[in-house]
Amino acid sequence: MTKMPNYISTTNACKLCKPLGASVAFRGMEGTVPYLHGSQGCATYMRRYIISHFNEPIDIASSSLSEKHAVYGGAANLKLGLINVNKKYEPKMIGIATTCLTETIGDDVPMILKEFAKETGGLKGNPLLVNVSTPSYSGTHMEGFHATVAAVIEQLTEKSKANKTINLLPGFVSSADYRLLHEIMADFQNQTTILPDLSETLDGTALLEYEKVPRGGTPLQAIKEMSGAAATIEFGRTLGAAKTGGEILKDKFKVSNHRLGLPIGISETDRFFDVLTEITGSPSPHKYELQRGRLVDAYVDGHKYVFGKKAIIYGEEDMVVGLTSFLAEIGVQPILCASGGKSGRFKEAIAAVTDGVLTEQPRVYEGMDFFDIAEEAEGLEPDLLVGHSKGYPLAKKLNIPLIRMGFPIHDRIGGQRILHLGYQGAQHLFDTVVNSLIEKKQNDSPVGYSYM
Amino acid sequence: MEAIALKDRENQIHRKGEKPFEIVCDKDSLAGAVSQRACVFCGSRVVLYPIADALHLVHGPIGCAVYTWDIRGALSSGPELHRLSFSTDLQEMDVIFGAEKKLENALLELIDRHQPKAAFVYSTCIVGIIGDDLEAVCRKVADITKIPVIPVQSEGFKGNKRSGYKAACNAMFRLIGTADTSNVSKHSINILGDFNLAGEIWMIRDYFKRMGVEVVANITGDGRIDDICRAHGAALNVVQCSGATMDLANMMEEKYGIPSIRVSYFGIEDMSEALYDVARFFKDDPEIMTRASQVIQEEVQKIYPELQKYKKALAGKKAAIYVGGSFKAFSLVKAFRLVDMNVVMVGSQTGTPEDYRELDDITDPGTIIVDDSNPLELTSFLKEKDVDIFVGGVKERPIAYKLGVGFCDHNHERKEALAGFTGMVNFVREVYSSVMSPVWRFVPRKNRNSGE
Numbered sequence: 074m075t076k077m078p079n080y081i082s083t084t085n086a087c088k089l090c091k092p093l094g095a096s097v098a099f100r101g102m103e104g105t106v107p108y109l110h111g112s113q114g115c116a117t118y119m120r121r122y123i124i125s126h127f128n129e130p131i132d133i134a135s136s137s138l139s140e141k142h143a144v145y146g147g148a149a150n151l152k153l154g155l156i157n158v159n160k161k162y163e164p165k166m167i168g169i170a171t172t173c174l175t176e177t178i179g180d181d182v183p184m185i186l187k188e189f190a191k192e193t194g195g196l197k198g199n200p201l202l203v204n205v206s207t208p209s210y211s212g213t214h215m216e217g218f219h220a221t222v223a224a225v226i227e228q229l230t231e232k233s234k235a236n237k238t239i240n241l242l243p244g245f246v247s248s249a250d251y252r253l254l255h256e257i258m259a260d261f262q263n264q265t266t267i268l269p270d271l272s273e274t275l276d277g278t279a280l281l282e283y284e285k286v287p288r289g290g291t292p293l294q295a296i297k298e299m300s301g302a303a304a305t306i307e308f309g310r311t312l313g314a315a316k317t318g319g320e321i322l323k324d325k326f327k328v329s330n331h332r333l334g335l336p337i338g339i340s341e342t343d344r345f346f347d348v349l350t351e352i353t354g355s356p357s358p359h360k361y362e363l364q365r366g367r368l369v370d371a372y373v374d375g376h377k378y379v380f381g382k383k384a385i386i387y388g389e390e391d392m393v394v395g396l397t398s399f400l401a402e403i404g405v406q407p408i409l410c411a412s413g414g415k416s417g418r419f420k421e422a423i424a425a426v427t428d429g430v431l432t433e434q435p436r437v438y439e440g441m442d443f444f445d446i447a448e449e450a451e452g453l454e455p456d457l458l459v460g461h462s463k464g465y466p467l468a469k470k471l472n473i474p475l476i477r478m479g480f481p482i483h484d485r486i487g488g489q490r491i492l493h494l495g496y497q498g499a500q501h502l503f504d505t506v507v508n509s510l511i512e513k514k515q516n517d518s519p520v521g522y523s524y525m
Numbered sequence: 526m527e528a529i530a531l532k533d534r535e536n537q538i539h540r541k542g543e544k545p546f547e548i549v550c551d552k553d554s555l556a557g558a559v560s561q562r563a564c565v566f567c568g569s570r571v572v573l574y575p576i577a578d579a580l581h582l583v584h585g586p587i588g589c590a591v592y593t594w595d596i597r598g599a600l601s602s603g604p605e606l607h608r609l610s611f612s613t614d615l616q617e618m619d620v621i622f623g624a625e626k627k628l629e630n631a632l633l634e635l636i637d638r639h640q641p642k643a644a645f646v647y648s649t650c651i652v653g654i655i656g657d658d659l660e661a662v663c664r665k666v667a668d669i670t671k672i673p674v675i676p677v678q679s680e681g682f683k684g685n686k687r688s689g690y691k692a693a694c695n696a697m698f699r700l701i702g703t704a705d706t707s708n709v710s711k712h713s714i715n716i717l718g719d720f721n722l723a724g725e726i727w728m729i730r731d732y733f734k735r736m737g738v739e740v741v742a743n744i745t746g747d748g749r750i751d752d753i754c755r756a757h758g759a760a761l762n763v764v765q766c767s768g769a770t771m772d773l774a775n776m777m778e779e780k781y782g783i784p785s786i787r788v789s790y791f792g793i794e795d796m797s798e799a800l801y802d803v804a805r806f807f808k809d810d811p812e813i814m815t816r817a818s819q820v821i822q823e824e825v826q827k828i829y830p831e832l833q834k835y836k837k838a839l840a841g842k843k844a845a846i847y848v849g850g851s852f853k854a855f856s857l858v859k860a861f862r863l864v865d866m867n868v869v870m871v872g873s874q875t876g877t878p879e880d881y882r883e884l885d886d887i888t889d890p891g892t893i894i895v896d897d898s899n900p901l902e903l904t905s906f907l908k909e910k911d912v913d914i915f916v917g918g919v920k921e922r923p924i925a926y927k928l929g930v931g932f933c934d935h936n937h938e939r940k941e942a943l944a945g946f947t948g949m950v951n952f953v954r955e956v957y958s959s960v961m962s963p964v965w966r967f968v969p970r971k972n973r974n975s976g977e
Binding site: 080082084085086088089090113114115116117118119121122124125127128129131132133134136137139140142143150151153155156158160161162174177178208209210211277279280281282283285413463 | 533560564588591615627635651682684685900927928
């Protein structure tokens with residue numbers, strides 16, 4: 074095993090900053106406008122970055138701090154911004170996330186909000202104000218995403234009477250994934266609170282009237298009542314460094330918490346369905362038996378095209394863990410798993426999902442950038458790259474297929490519609506991986522086969 | 526009807542003909558208004574970005590670097606160092622204890638690895654707060670590495686994008702005057718404010734070459750450090766995108782006595798005028814004017830038939846324009862007029878009072894003129910004017926598309942050359958391919974029974 078490279082500089086980072094994750098998470102809550110307390114550029118850059126993936130409008134408000142605010146504190150502008158954004162957007166909730174600027178100048182946002190409530194007696198229409206601390210110098214967009222889910226639960230969820238709902242905290246997956254999760258939960262005939270819910274808010278329909286705040290998102294009333302749920306399921310094997318939404322619900326309201334990996338591939342999806350069966354007491358609906366059966370059939374049909382092919386997988390830690398689990402179970406050899414995140418649990422999670430499948434563990438590194446990944450890739454002779462679109466330059470250099478998964482997808486249309494989860498997602502992944510390898514073989518051959 | 530704009534923004538919107546021209550601009554974005562603007566850092570980064578043989582190191586947390594990784598379509602004929610995203614990726618401990626040592630080591634590491642001709646070090650919000658002495662670190666590293674290492678004072682909160690342009694100009698000004706100019710022709714120019722998106726500067730340079738005019742430095746499209754160092758040898762600065770590089774031209778005029786002219790390369794009219802203006806400047810050689818006329822004649826002949834075809838289809842269609850700098854807006858108004866289209870709304874992020882006055886002069890009565898707008902205003906304008914095509918950048922695209930309005934990307938991420946004579950055809954073809962698409966039949970705006 075080679076030593077993990079340890080450069081001081083970062084080149085082509087394989088992570089994003091914390092407030093981006095917060096903005097996306099807030100965007101999946103009913104009537105909510107994300108609001109960044111910082112300079113104007115943060116909101117604009119993140120909007121551009123998110124838009125380029127989802128092809129959807131995303132309005133993120135900003136307190137637009139200038140030099141005098143950086144010196145004297147941003148409280149006045151934070152308050153003015155709240156009044157303005159409330160006036161124009163008439164939101165049900167404003168989700169305030171800090172940035173490195175306001176964390177460093179020491180703005181105490183919870184205190185400013187209390188002060189604001191006292192001064193104004195609340196904004197017109199009484200939108201809820203929630204806040205989350207997201208300094209970009211600690212953690213990635215994923216920590217920002219999960220911290221936001223936790224903060225919303227911490228600040229909104231109240232004691233409520235027991236109900237039979239299930240809380241589902243999926244993390245940052247595609248709009249198509251969120252829609253699939255809704256479908257699965259409905260098929261189990263179970264009331265579910267999915268937090269957040271990007272199924273509609275970041276993949277909406279064509280409209281006649283611009284929606285100030287897009288419809289959809291987790292209903293705020295449902296968030297308040299998550300305390301009465303039968304159980305919480307949260308996805309993410311690398312979670313746990315900071316207190317998660319599921320842990321808060323367990324500690325405060327004694328809702329049992331089931332932490333699973335992202336259900337990518339058969340093994341991880343089976344675990345998810347097992348837990349659903351256990352919680353609901355209902356067997357897995359027949360529809361999913363069929364989906365699983367077709368998937369197994371497809372695995373058999375295509376197994377020879379992929380066996381022993383070497384893959385590099387990169388991106389958000391939990392996404393990489395899920396994709397690695399899937400690739401390992403179809404016979405691909407993961408040789409390098411890389412992430413810009415630093416949960417401290419990445420390696421352990423990869424080992425857990427490939428246990429008994431892989432005879433040799435891949436190299437697994439946290440804190441990687443694309444310079445490191447390219448350097449590691451040398452000599453490994455990978456057959457494919459699996460991850461978001463920022464790996465394209467490396468795929469081009471190595472002349473191997475890039476299987477686009479996760480976020481962001483900036484060089485193709487439809488990133489929000491990529492299905493990763495469940496048996497259906499695995500079917501899509503499998504077809505994509507197999508066909509990419511066949512296409513590569515076909516293109517590289519001088520024969521011009523039309524029958525592979 | 527509900528007011529479109531927040532009260533504090535009403536004086537930043539003007540409707541031609543309703544009352545005498547008056548508009549307020551160049552002020553800080555209003556907190557909570559979801560401005561389309563970015564920050565100081567963004568301004569500096571976009572201007573210096575295309576200098577292809579320099580190292581561009583962003584000193585700050587990861588976000589600022591990662592959101593600007595390879596975002597411009599700025600091409601290089603040689604080195605491509607500008608397409609990599611370098612960062613010091615500041616962490617919590619760096620913020621607490623300062624990050625000068627980390628910056629120094631990162632610079633030494635990267636300069637050793639890439640052997641650039643110079644390095645630009647961008648300051649971000651947080652660096653402005655923790656007080657790292659960028660000047661001192663840069664001086665030290667320059668001494669060790671023997672290349673220019675230049676700090677760019679681009680703390681995000683210290684103004685808006687225009688302040689960032691100024692900081693970029695200041696940085697470049699430190700290079701100018703440091704190389705030999707003895708072999709520079711007396712008929713020579715610098716091209717300022719073209720960023721070689723999709724190879725545009727190569728077309729422009731070709732026109733000048735055919736006229737017999739030498740181009741000393743591209744500032745900054747396909748830019749090189751050595752050329753910039755000898756830019757003071759040119760007889761004339763030809764400045765496009767006045768917002769971005771006019772400051773540099775002014776500083777060069779003051780110190781080196783180099784006059785400048787403002788031009789635009791968008792549209793037949795302005796492109797021709799740019800070549801004539803340069804020819805007129807070199808009146809000591811009338812041949813240059815003769816050749817300029819020849820170039821224009823040849824080029825217009827090439828594109829004329831195709832333009833006529835589009836004009837027939839597009840005549841009478843309505844266009845809205847919202848761009849970063851207003852110089853582009855002038856050209857676009859004229860370009861649309863050339864194909865008999867009507868501009869009904871025009872605005873920019875960073876226009877000056879003179880810019881807006883000029884727009885008021887050249888537009889038709891009833892046209893909406895707006896400074897520093899936002900999604901809610903823009904959507905209301907699009908609807909009110911029943912626009913057929915909206916010209917803007919990535920952040921404006923989903924706003925248009927969501928409402929079923931055609932769109933043309935005229936921002937720095939585009940991959941289509943829109944400057945020069947060829948660019949005019951490309952532009953009209955872009956507009957044509959959006960306006961004439963059959964997909965609009967299905968959107969709710971055209972077909973009230975669908976979509977919702």
